[in-house]
Amino acid sequence: MRTIKEFFKHDRFAAHCGIELLEVSDGHAKARMRIEDRLRNGIDVVHGGAIFTLADLAFAAASNSHGTVAVAINASIWYVKAALDGYLTAIAREVSLNPKLATYSIEVKDDNGDIVAIFEGMVYRKRQTIAP
Amino acid sequence: MRTIKEFFKHDRFAAHCGIELLEVSDGHAKARMRIEDRLRNGIDVVHGGAIFTLADLAFAAASNSHGTVAVAINASIWYVKAALDGYLTAIAREVSLNPKLATYSIEVKDDNGDIVAIFEGMVYRKRQTIAP
Amino acid sequence: MRTIKEFFKHDRFAAHCGIELLEVSDGHAKARMRIEDRLRNGIDVVHGGAIFTLADLAFAAASNSHGTVAVAINASIWYVKAALDGYLTAIAREVSLNPKLATYSIEVKDDNGDIVAIFEGMVYRKRQTIAP
Amino acid sequence: MRTIKEFFKHDRFAAHCGIELLEVSDGHAKARMRIEDRLRNGIDVVHGGAIFTLADLAFAAASNSHGTVAVAINASIWYVKAALDGYLTAIAREVSLNPKLATYSIEVKDDNGDIVAIFEGMVYRKRQTIAP
Numbered sequence: 001m002r003t004i005k006e007f008f009k010h011d012r013f014a015a016h017c018g019i020e021l022l023e024v025s026d027g028h029a030k031a032r033m034r035i036e037d038r039l040r041n042g043i044d045v046v047h048g049g050a051i052f053t054l055a056d057l058a059f060a061a062a063s064n065s066h067g068t069v070a071v072a073i074n075a076s077i078w079y080v081k082a083a084l085d086g087y088l089t090a091i092a093r094e095v096s097l098n099p100k101l102a103t104y105s106i107e108v109k110d111d112n113g114d115i116v117a118i119f120e121g122m123v124y125r126k127r128q129t130i131a132p
Numbered sequence: 133m134r135t136i137k138e139f140f141k142h143d144r145f146a147a148h149c150g151i152e153l154l155e156v157s158d159g160h161a162k163a164r165m166r167i168e169d170r171l172r173n174g175i176d177v178v179h180g181g182a183i184f185t186l187a188d189l190a191f192a193a194a195s196n197s198h199g200t201v202a203v204a205i206n207a208s209i210w211y212v213k214a215a216l217d218g219y220l221t222a223i224a225r226e227v228s229l230n231p232k233l234a235t236y237s238i239e240v241k242d243d244n245g246d247i248v249a250i251f252e253g254m255v256y257r258k259r260q261t262i263a264p
Numbered sequence: 265m266r267t268i269k270e271f272f273k274h275d276r277f278a279a280h281c282g283i284e285l286l287e288v289s290d291g292h293a294k295a296r297m298r299i300e301d302r303l304r305n306g307i308d309v310v311h312g313g314a315i316f317t318l319a320d321l322a323f324a325a326a327s328n329s330h331g332t333v334a335v336a337i338n339a340s341i342w343y344v345k346a347a348l349d350g351y352l353t354a355i356a357r358e359v360s361l362n363p364k365l366a367t368y369s370i371e372v373k374d375d376n377g378d379i380v381a382i383f384e385g386m387v388y389r390k391r392q393t394i395a396p
Numbered sequence: 397m398r399t400i401k402e403f404f405k406h407d408r409f410a411a412h413c414g415i416e417l418l419e420v421s422d423g424h425a426k427a428r429m430r431i432e433d434r435l436r437n438g439i440d441v442v443h444g445g446a447i448f449t450l451a452d453l454a455f456a457a458a459s460n461s462h463g464t465v466a467v468a469i470n471a472s473i474w475y476v477k478a479a480l481d482g483y484l485t486a487i488a489r490e491v492s493l494n495p496k497l498a499t500y501s502i503e504v505k506d507d508n509g510d511i512v513a514i515f516e517g518m519v520y521r522k523r524q525t526i527a528p
Binding site for chain 3: 439471
């Protein structure tokens, strides 16, 4: 999985948000993000777009883990608890894998292990493979 | 609507992404984002999380436009065209407004007027009003 | 579009729900359903599954209107007003059309023209064409 | 949970679709539906609306299991495998529970234990309790 981790080092927006890809294996990924001021919105909690981006990175890593280029076509997110401090961690698991389409469930949790958001996404799998 | 525009100046994540709130009126908002390198992912197109964040800001501005604090509880996005250069613009319109819940449709377009993504979101409306 | 209308006559679940396909043209469809007791849930309003099914039929007709077999891969619905009496009408419009994927927005309205639900869906377009 | 099971006996649309509520406990529910011809669409597989309705019933039972009236405000579904024969079974689990809002994940499986669809939904919890 070194290739996939290397590949995600080119993800400039993830870096800009301070997201770290911790683990990638077949159909699985884990990422985290430290809550800093730049991630907050007008009411001082973590911006929904930042939480989405963290989940999205775990989703992208898990869906590209098989070595086939996979692009997000759809995602839905439900926000269930405001995020204030510490780290947010996203864990992605594969729900289905077909030749052209695959789906993933991602949970975003805070340092207490409470769910902050749930995210479901679908990818379209291209013919290209991820270059080593 | 000056109050709402002022309010969104405190949105540090929107600023971090280079998002500009252009217009806010009752149930409506327009925002834009210039495509720069920091917004790109590993395959050099604009990151899904950045597109989501732009749509989300238009959604937040439109849903808070009535002066009642509204927090996002759910959003779905469909990506239909890769974004490469220039500006992305998001326009939010109100689909329904109830005392506690409201829904919004947001379209994100590129400089050619082509749809890059569609976004639908729902907010929970709190008792607080936005402080002037 | 006569072929498409004929094709949907084989949709037994739509018939079982009393759904009528009124119009189909390129990327567009309109369907309606008369509210009867069999569509109600335990609290006497129209069941969310029945409203979804009406929207889904308009979605299926619009997405198959080009003559290429299109299958639903994802849909999201937001319920904004309870439906009590009369007819519900669903209108589908095409938001994007790519060779393999296409997206549609559907509004479900009651006899007052009020929005009961909004629905967004994505299809995967197969190689087969709809047999005449 | 006898009250909740009794309550769902008034759900006429679920009965019309042949859906049986098998289990309800705090934040959990299980329902099944036998695949019959009336559930099929124009291409002879189970209609997306029927699969949604099965998932929706498990969602409704789980979200009303605490005795507080809960109404669906949003749901998303991803279809991952066509359903042909036998029974479909939906299992709902609670992901979050707040005073006014709660979210649920539902998996729909066929007789082989394969996932046919995943469904995520959010409810708004009213002040009323379910009458015994």
